[in-house]
Amino acid sequence: MMGAGYLALAMALALAPVAGNTAAQVLPTRYEAGHFFATPTTRDGQTLRLLADTGGGGNLGLYWLSAKAAQRLQLATHTCVLPDGNVEVAALPSYRPGQGLPPPLSVFCAQVVLIQNQTSFDDGQLGAAYFKGRIWTFDYPGQQLIMQDSSWKPHADAHTTPMGFQKNDAGQVVASFPRITIRVDGQPLDMLLDTGASAYPTPAGARISGVATVHGEGVASYITRSTLEAWHRAHPQWRLVQQGDRLGHYEARLIEVPQLDIAGWSVGPVWFTERPDAAFHDMMSSMMDKRVEGAVGANVFSHFVMTLDYPRATAYFRCASGCKLATPPPAP
Template identity: 45%
Template sequence: MTHLLSKVFLVFGGCMFAAMAHAQTKELLVPTVFEAGHFYATPTARTGYTPRLIVDTGGAGFGGLYALRRDIVSRLGGTATTCKLPDFKVDLVGGISFRTGAGLPSVTQPRPCGADAVILDADAGVKAADGMLGAGYLSHFIWTFDYPAKKLLVEPQDWHPDPHAVRVPLSFVHNQNGERGSDFPAVTLMIDGEPVPLLFDTGATAFPTPAGLTAQHIPAVKGEGVTSYIIKSVFEKWHAHHPEWRIIENGDSLIQGTRLIEVPEITLGTQRVGPVWFTERPDRNFGPERMSLWMGQTVVGAAGANLYGRFRITVDYPHEALWIDSSCQTSGSTYICQHG
């Protein structure tokens, strides 16, 4: 998640299509590449073109639609159209088909104007990809992000977690009828003895400077890696309470002067993980007129793949839960997790 405004706008109306969308009976391996902590779906269109679509739980889309850059539409054999919905108009694309065995799972429920994807304009913040599988598309399935194996799987409708898996609640905004109002999941971490509500964001992207890269020890490709975000006011609070927590000035290049802070330990469900680096973001990015507007609660940042990127995790949208494989490893003097 790098461009909040586009994501917030494009998810509007996602509550119209909240149910599971297919009759899948077995696990499906999605074609992907794994790069610097991010999954990119790589389906092959019948035209022969293979797009790179970042898999981003905090990303754009609505009503079962994924998102594509405008300049990619013709390469996929799609047709752009303007769709008139009750409250707004939006540019969509239809007519995309993929080669057998090399496509994406299909959302079979009715979609806006029968389209496949929503069109992203050039300023939508998608730089290293042709588009994204965002919140409005992902929410129609159960997804397993197997980070150690670098595989992305769609689970069948009757999927059940391993008995030893750790359950972490995901929360969504609901209307008075209990229907989901948006598809952005929130997750609560415990940090320094306090609950910290965050967007669950597999697409949270770092743009580390040389100093940031050296401190975090993260892989980066074309200047991009993974991170978690925290708003400036919470960053300042942590620093005031814990001056010993390391800070890197000018650690990220997306916004000039961005700092990084190293949190020694966070708790996710019953898993303790640390250390974890957070990238500073302006309070307004997650404020009541932006991200928090769509979350049904105030969120103060985003939990990215640097938190859970060494686990096999399953995002169970129908049951609003995150499941974490409880097998843990250590690396040198740094622990990845341990049971509480």
């Protein structure tokens, strides 16, 4: 759960003026097994590696660096005191022209980078809060991550779907984790839109699912244990892999669904990785506008050029490969 201090701060930032978008910018990026890693280079020639993760942590509208990376870059850090705890922040690294990142829209304690003592993804992360307020294209076939300018228009072939965000009573977004609705087996499922959802397949999981990995890591979509078990009961013919993924502190099951509908497109088959119910029903849902059953990730998005328009709370999906038009759901 978010503390009262975080919510108060998020509301203050929602009210603060933000700069308008500048020209569209292709971020320096490395694409590995379905993940986008931003790779900006500092003026003294050091390259960072930051996972682009719409479902990732961080707050205050900032992107975060590991404490180790901040030390390597010799960034001066500063402790900001919040009602529910302290945060470490720093000034932006000085990047080479044309090899940097769009600066965060928020400035907090006169600083714009959040420092974390822990890191799971190399030097840090472009998390959910950083993407807020702008338009981003994740071009999976082109392997490009683009910040669009305000003149961006969707492609004529793109399909749209709304993104839901947690808001306060005044209608202001207080958490930037996007929710979208997909359909599996004819049923709608509310899910986190998660470009950073990761797979760590066991040898059996990799062999059966065919997930591509770099250094043992690939991309995935997640589903709660209760939904996985409901799918398995209803469709015992759907492939199930015991101990298929090493995500977390146990070896999770994988289940293959034959078809998934997203934004009026159908793709499939799609593998889902089991997660405990509490991970989404409790923890993740506490930061979203509705309860979610899991996360849809880049094993689905890889079929698309996907643009996320945060100001308009709309996602656009243009089919690149392996898609067909979805059958419309029956009228209520």
